[in-house]
Amino acid sequence: MLRITTTFLTLLSLFCLIIPLSIAKTEASDDDPLVFDDTPLVDDEVHLPEWFSLSFLDLADSLEEAADAGKKGLIIYFGRKDCPYCEAHMKNNWGAKDIVDYTRKHFNVIAIDVRGQRTVTDFDGKTYTEKGYAGKVKTNFTPSFLFYDTQQRLMLKLSGYRPPYQFRAALEYAADGHYLREDFHKYMNRAEKAMGYGQDTLNEHDSFSPPPYNLDRSHFPAEQPLVVFFETPHCHACDVLHGGPMSEPEIPLLLENLDAIQLDTTQDTPVITPAGKKTTAKKWADELKLSFAPTLIFFDENGKEIVRVDSVIQLYRLKYLLQYIQTRGYEKYPTFQLWREHLYLP
DSSP states (O other): OOOOOHHHHHHHHHHTTSOOOOSSOOOOOSSOTTOOOOSOOSSOOOOOOTTSOOOOSBHHHHHHHHHHTTOSEEEEEEEOTTOHHHHHHHHHTTTSHHHHHHHHHHEEEEEEETTOOSEEEOTTSOEEEHHHHHHHTTOOSSSEEEEEETTSOEEEEEESOOOHHHHHHHHHHHHTTGGGTSOHHHHHHHHHTTOOOSOSSOOOOTTSOOSOEEOOOSSSOOSSOEEEEEEOSSOHHHHHHHHTGGGSTHHHHHHTTSEEEEEETTSOOEEEOTTSOEEEHHHHHHHTTOOSSSEEEEEOTTSOEEEEEOSOOOHHHHHHHHHHHHTTGGGTOSSHHHHHHHTTOO
């Protein structure tokens, strides 16, 4: 039997702190960690906690320091000074005493600026600029996190901002060694089943194509890229997505040049995947190891995955991500972050 940990038992109480919102357009709220303006910061910048480890960005040395201090491993934080998602993380996660105490007890944390030019020495001795290393590990969104144990094994990768109850669970997943026994999506899905929130049905949107869901692109290329919205009922983050960015008039216009469908990952709805495999929405989500709802996965005309968003996303990021797909920026720039840099987007 899987051990039920303290964090697992407290996920429900943490989740209940989230303030319910209707499907109506959302506004920035100091009470809801999922709702904020994601326009890049102009008058202020993200400040790193002073308890972060000082580092020359030699990853092997930094990990050795963590091991010598009796820690479980190292967290590498990838951020930007103008990133509102990083600001939300610093406020809601590493601004909460219990999460800070737990992080500091079990991990050393070092920071990499995805636009920076300092030298990073990887575990294999190869060197990169900060920007180059962020590209090497496929950092699409900030903040992102790599968790390494003392044996240099990657315990977990989180791409994008997660709300407090999920980030705390991620810390425990790594610190307690759950990564040695099960995938993170299974660990999180067990926790999510203990929670109940909101409505029994998915949010509707005119941009979604109706079933049947034959997404096969393995034999003949499609005319345009595909985005699949993997959602669940009783999903606060799904409500935030639909009540916020999806309700803005520019999003349906941007979605017109993509095939878009919505799947309920709790159901056995028949699906033929972009690779031509017959399955169900529930089984496909499990095969994709989804640990967050909503998750948006983009596929090209030949059925190859371009990028996925398995974290909180608001209007600014969604709008430019759709442009990245529409303009086929991924053909030249393998990450969304590198494409933004090329266009000098804030």
